[in-house]
Amino acid sequence: MLSLRNVRAGYGGKEVLHGLNLAVPRGAVVTLLGANGAGKSTTLNAIVGLARCSDGSIELDGVPLTNGTPDQALRRGIALVAEQRELFGGMSVSDNLRLGGLLRGRSRAVAEDFEKLLDTFPRLRERLAQPARTLSGGEQQMLAIARALMARPAYLLLDEPSLGLAPRIVDEIFDIIRRISGEDTTILLVEQNAMLALEVADYGYVIETGEITFEGDADALRGSAAVQESYL
């Protein structure tokens, strides 16, 4: 269970999250919905240590995670696919993927995962030798997800995977998200596109200016006035 309790967090002196509560049980697909600038990315950033937490606590299975670094979070099994994707643009698709498995060292299992992910993302196999920056937006998003999965994280945090992509590509990516969640990976999915997110999520939160204003299971959220008004 990943839990955030009364988290205040932000950047420098600027507080973005004002006492946020959120829980992601193992095995679940939880979505965090909200308008642009509400603090969705900051929530994910605070979990992995890219945003500073000034109050409250972030815990994984009861052990604090607060104000660590992304590499420490990954060692605990939490991988973030950032909104900016954060690929190594000058490096080949293949190198980007292999680097995703850095912490696991060299093993047969890593090599197998490499092949398996290329089966999941066949577009990447065609581009293995290309520098990552030459990929299309959708391909870059796929590479970012595949790179994160190379670490075999227990928790995958996805920051707006649909952002800026054509509907056909978005469908493709959400099919894959569904598949990943069936394979024992817990997912926290940040989206502006509520309809889409609620198709894959079991449970959801709505965030407005740094606070959770509504939560419930997917059906409750679809029916809620807050979500109806803002997003559907």
Added chain:
Amino acid sequence: MLAQLLVSSLTAGAVYALIALGFVLLHNGTGVVHFGYGDQVTFGAYLVLIAQNFVGVPFSAAIMMALLASMALGAAIYAVFMVPLRNASLLARLIATLAIGTALREWLRAFMGPNAWPFPFLLSPAPVEVGGLMLVPANLAIIGVVLVILAGLYLFFEKTLQGKAILAACENRTGASLIGVRVSRVFLVIWVVASLLATVAGILVAPLLTLSPDMGLIAIKGFTAAVLGGFSSLPGAVVGGLLLGVLEALTGAYISTALKDMISYAILIAVILVRPQGLFGGLALKKV
């Protein structure tokens, strides 16, 4: 004549390449141009002298001690200056590198004297004729050492995941930390490696020049080589170094020996004015 010239120019070029590599590594990793790097080159050579004359060990052991001490120096520079300054402005960090260099240089002047010291060659400096070319074993040793280092760095950066992780951290820190790289450790490694390269360059070049506290001016040539190579490419730095060695030798032979040392400044200015991205490739895009 031309063949002879090219062979001889390789020696200088190899040393420039080494210094250029140090500049580029530090710049890629930390965003800083290390203005005290030349003084670290000088300091490295002096470390050998200090170990020989004050610790009293033989030349080979003195070299080992100097290499180890310079690694410690690199780690200390990182821990004492660069960590506290990590959020400081670029200007503050540049001035810090300048100050580190000045401190090393003036310490040498105070404790080792302002005069030049003789420095042993790795192999005999007496030329040997091989197939019409005059080869100097001491110079071949320099080229040999540099080749071994380049091959080692190439294998590390291109063939190992750890090496690629360092390049990845240079390209995108956030991305690297997201895949599990401890970025602070990468910076430490870069400072240690660059300091080691400086000392190797110092040991190689000291017998050719004379070892005085101001020998570090040689680093301007390594800097020029790095600029020629685009200042962000490791292979570019190597090619830039070799090219500068050749251009210098050609200038010295066909134009004037007096111009030989000026040519690197001329090239530096010309490249910055006309082709700031270096001779090779287009402008590198840093991020996706």
